[in-house]
Structure formats: C-alpha cells, structure tokens
Amino acid sequence: MDPSVPAESFLRRLKTNNQLNADIATEIVSAGWFSGHGFWTIGIGVKGTVSGNVPKSLFEFMKYGSGPEGTTYDIKKLHVYADFYVDVSVGYSHPLNGRWTIGGKYKFLVGAGNADVYFNNLHAVMNGDAWRITSEGYMSASVQGLRPKFSTDKNDREYIDGFDYHSPGAAGYGSAIDFGATFKVLDNFTVSGAVIDFGFITWSKRSTVNGAAKGDFDFDGFDLPIGDDQPDNSMSDQMDDLTGNLQNLFHFSETPSRSRTTLLRxxxxxxxxxxxxxxxxxxxxxxxxxxxxxxxxxxxxxxxxxxxxxxxxxxxxxxxxxxxxxxxxxxxxxxxxxxxxxxxxxxxxxxxxxxxxxxxxxxxxxxxxxxxxxxxxxxxxx
Structure with missing residues (x-):
C-alpha cells in the first residue's frame, strides 16, 4: 500500500482471487511412555489458523483510491476466517504385528476465539466526493467477553465500529481425533496415512456477535498514512489504520446472537x-x-x-x-x-x-x- 510502490507493478503480480493461509501450533507440555506393547502420550497445546480469499479488486480499490464520477469496483467473494483454541489430548499407538502399526489421539478442545467474515459482493461507485457502497455479506465472531461498539453513518443507521473485550475465557468447547497407520510393504518400503484434527467446536450464544451487511451507504475512501514521510508510523499503527478503514467499508449491522458450530481445519x-x-x-x-x-x-x-x-x-x-x-x-x-x-x-x-x-x-x-x-x-x- 506504500505510495512508493507503483500500482501497476504490484497489481499485475496478483491473481483474480488470492488465497492466504497462516497456521500456528505450539505444544505447551507433553509426555509419553511405553506400556506393554504400546505407547501412550498426553499433552496440552495451542493451535490457530487464519485463512481467506482476497480478490484482486479489493487491492485495486485500496491502491487507486479515487476516480472520476461513475468509477466502479466489484469486490466479490471476499472471505476471512480465523480459529484459535487449546487442546488437551491423550493418544495411543500399537504395533499389530511386524507389518502394521496403528494409532489415534482424542482431543478435548477449549475455544479461545473464532471469526468468519464473508462478502458475496461489495459494489463501489464514485458519487461526487465519496463512494456509494452496496454490500451483501455476513459476519460471526465468537470470543468470551466480546462486546461490539457502534457508530452511526450519514443516514443515521447504526453499524459495528469495533469491539471491546471483557472477562476473557472459554468461548466454546469441542472434540477432535487424530488417527493413522503405517504398513511395511517390504522390509525397506513403508506406506502410511493419517487424518489430523478431525473435529468441531461449538461456540456459545453469549460469546457470539453476528452481523449482516446489506444496503447502501457512503464511504469516504481509504486514508492510509504510509510512507517515508511518516517516520513515527509503525507497522502496528499502519495495521490499526487499515483495520479502521475496513470496518467503515464493511459496515455490519448487528443481528441476533446464536450458538454456532464450526469444523476444524x-x-x-x-x-x-x-x-x-x-x-x-x-x-x-x-x-x-x-x-x-x-x-x-x-x-x-x-x-x-x-x-x-x-x-x-x-x-x-x-x-x-x-x-x-x-x-x-x-x-x-x-x-x-x-x-x-x-x-x-x-x-x-x-x-x-x-x-x-x-x-x-x-x-x-x-x-x-x-x-x-x-x-x-x-x-x-x-
């Protein structure tokens, strides 16, 4: 987004839809021991994943930022998903014979947070000195103690303008399993297979905030103070500015809360x-x-x-x-x-x-x- 980067050289390297994935997995403590012919394990770990689809048209809208009357952008299938939880596990593996070894693990899950944001379409039209936005999408966020903050747009319609957090804790609970096997086809040739993190988390109603984006509103455009002329503007400050701009663009109205169940990655x-x-x-x-x-x-x-x-x-x-x-x-x-x-x-x-x-x-x-x-x-x- 820095002005020193030409828009054309940046945008031509993007696909129409750009998949972004990030994972983190940390084993806080674990132990294992042999018992008879098998091996037991126990552990406590933290896992998180962030993934999404970001269309090229969103970057075009952010990068160019303005245009003559009637300039339009269609931002379709924008999707961001995040999931963070703690797992408490117990596992066991056992050699059946000289060829086969099988194993499995059960995990009790404590949900820390989940967010799911999807836009089927964001249609932006330059109208005078502002963009006229028509949006269609939804948002669900589950974090214990999550409370939305609200602002009012130029048409006196209330929308979610950020979140406060109170009394952090477990926002949901779930279960998952791992299972797999190895088979020695020959003494020097082994094949294997496994399924990891097959499970779900149910997020409680009281920790969930839902929102819907549907209708028209005005958007002043992106104001991102990025560049060498902003020496005190840290990466964290730039991300905060970007987040604030996106909240104004997304314009979610709160809808009734309800419990929800999500599958693991x-x-x-x-x-x-x-x-x-x-x-x-x-x-x-x-x-x-x-x-x-x-x-x-x-x-x-x-x-x-x-x-x-x-x-x-x-x-x-x-x-x-x-x-x-x-x-x-x-x-x-x-x-x-x-x-x-x-x-x-x-x-x-x-x-x-x-x-x-x-x-x-x-x-x-x-x-x-x-x-x-x-x-x-x-x-x-x-």
Missing amino acids: STINVGAEYSVAQNRVGFGLLSSTRIYKPKIYTELTASVNYRPIDWFAATVSYSFVHSAFKTFGFALNFSPSWINFFVGSDYMFTKVNPQFIPIKASAANLYFGLSVPLRKERQCRR
Missing part, C-alpha cells in the same frame, strides 16, 4: 518411504491436504532422508506446488541419550522485508522442539 496425509543402505538412506514422498476455509490446499513433497547413526538424522525436501526451487526444505534431528532436539522447514526463504515477511516466496514454514527422556525405553533392556 483438518489435514489428510498419505506418504511412502523406500530405504537403501541398511536403512541409512530413505527416499520419501508425501501428499498433504489441508482443508482450509474457503479452499482446500494440497501439496506434494519429495524428500531424501539420511540416518548415518542412531542419534542423528537429516532430511532435505522439495515441494512441487510452487516450484522455481523456492520451496526446498530441511530437517535435523539430534537424539543422544539425554535429549532429543529437532528443527526444520518445508519452505525455506532467503529474502525478507523489514517485518520479516518473505518477499521471494509465497509460503514460509518453521518447526522446532525438544524432548527429554526420563528413563530408558524398557524394550531396549529386553
């Missing part, structure tokens, strides 16, 4: 690995399908896995979805007797802007963690 994984050199080198292929709203996202990743010794393993990978060799990845795993540490990324990025956002790749990913064994595995002593 599930993932379906199918993989295979062929090993050589006494299992020290493996060649893997993984198909991963993430069921985002409003669009399903699938990727295919190939990897080479190197396990020269028991306590060290390394992987390099490449995803075929984005190509141009901007989606290579790596992973390292160290597991001496007193600790296990891993770090990796499926999407490496080499150039970022001052806000650490990748500018030469359309995806970024980082995962890391460690675990500490409290005692040796019992089957190792048998």
Whole structure:
C-alpha cells in the first residue's frame, strides 16, 4: 500500500482471487511412555489458523483510491476466517504385528476465539466526493467477553465500529481425533496415512456477535498514512489504520446472537518411504491436504532422508506446488541419550522485508522442539 510502490507493478503480480493461509501450533507440555506393547502420550497445546480469499479488486480499490464520477469496483467473494483454541489430548499407538502399526489421539478442545467474515459482493461507485457502497455479506465472531461498539453513518443507521473485550475465557468447547497407520510393504518400503484434527467446536450464544451487511451507504475512501514521510508510523499503527478503514467499508449491522458450530481445519496425509543402505538412506514422498476455509490446499513433497547413526538424522525436501526451487526444505534431528532436539522447514526463504515477511516466496514454514527422556525405553533392556 506504500505510495512508493507503483500500482501497476504490484497489481499485475496478483491473481483474480488470492488465497492466504497462516497456521500456528505450539505444544505447551507433553509426555509419553511405553506400556506393554504400546505407547501412550498426553499433552496440552495451542493451535490457530487464519485463512481467506482476497480478490484482486479489493487491492485495486485500496491502491487507486479515487476516480472520476461513475468509477466502479466489484469486490466479490471476499472471505476471512480465523480459529484459535487449546487442546488437551491423550493418544495411543500399537504395533499389530511386524507389518502394521496403528494409532489415534482424542482431543478435548477449549475455544479461545473464532471469526468468519464473508462478502458475496461489495459494489463501489464514485458519487461526487465519496463512494456509494452496496454490500451483501455476513459476519460471526465468537470470543468470551466480546462486546461490539457502534457508530452511526450519514443516514443515521447504526453499524459495528469495533469491539471491546471483557472477562476473557472459554468461548466454546469441542472434540477432535487424530488417527493413522503405517504398513511395511517390504522390509525397506513403508506406506502410511493419517487424518489430523478431525473435529468441531461449538461456540456459545453469549460469546457470539453476528452481523449482516446489506444496503447502501457512503464511504469516504481509504486514508492510509504510509510512507517515508511518516517516520513515527509503525507497522502496528499502519495495521490499526487499515483495520479502521475496513470496518467503515464493511459496515455490519448487528443481528441476533446464536450458538454456532464450526469444523476444524483438518489435514489428510498419505506418504511412502523406500530405504537403501541398511536403512541409512530413505527416499520419501508425501501428499498433504489441508482443508482450509474457503479452499482446500494440497501439496506434494519429495524428500531424501539420511540416518548415518542412531542419534542423528537429516532430511532435505522439495515441494512441487510452487516450484522455481523456492520451496526446498530441511530437517535435523539430534537424539543422544539425554535429549532429543529437532528443527526444520518445508519452505525455506532467503529474502525478507523489514517485518520479516518473505518477499521471494509465497509460503514460509518453521518447526522446532525438544524432548527429554526420563528413563530408558524398557524394550531396549529386553
């Protein structure tokens, strides 16, 4: 949005509809132990996802910002979705025989917040010194203690102009399961499959605010103080300005609250690995399908896995979805007797802007963690 960026050079790089996805998953605490022939796990974690479809026409409207009388923009199928929750889980895996291993996990979910904003159409027409907006859409937001703030437009119609938060806590509850299996086709060839986060959250009526956008109103246009002439305007301030402008553009009127149920962003994984050199080198292929709203996202990743010794393993990978060799990845795993540490990324990025956002790749990913064994595995002593 900075004026120093020419509109044409920015807009020509966009698609008609642009899918945006962001996920975060943090394991706060977890533990696992062997019992008989199986392995139990328990854990508490936090997960969140933000996804949406942003049409190119919205960026055109924001970037150009004005026009002669009668200039029009049609912004269709704008959709933003966010989901954040805590999961408390218990899992179990068990080898059935020398070929099959199956496992599953149950998760009790505590909903922290959810938002779903959708516009079928925003029609903007330049009318004198303001835009005449005709909108059709809906909004649902569920956060404990969420209270809308209201303003009145030029036609004395009340609309939601922001939110206050009081007494934060659980806004909803739900359940989810993970389940999967591996099968050794040959001693050096293994296939696997899993479904992750298959479940739902029901959000309570008292924590939910609903809104509808339907009708005509006037919009003064975007006023975004961005650029070198605004040295004290931080990234956070710019985002606040943008949010305020969008609230005036979206113009939701409050509708009656009601409880609502939402599905989690599930993932379906199918993989295979062929090993050589006494299992020290493996060649893997993984198909991963993430069921985002409003669009399903699938990727295919190939990897080479190197396990020269028991306590060290390394992987390099490449995803075929984005190509141009901007989606290579790596992973390292160290597991001496007193600790296990891993770090990796499926999407490496080499150039970022001052806000650490990748500018030469359309995806970024980082995962890391460690675990500490409290005692040796019992089957190792048998």
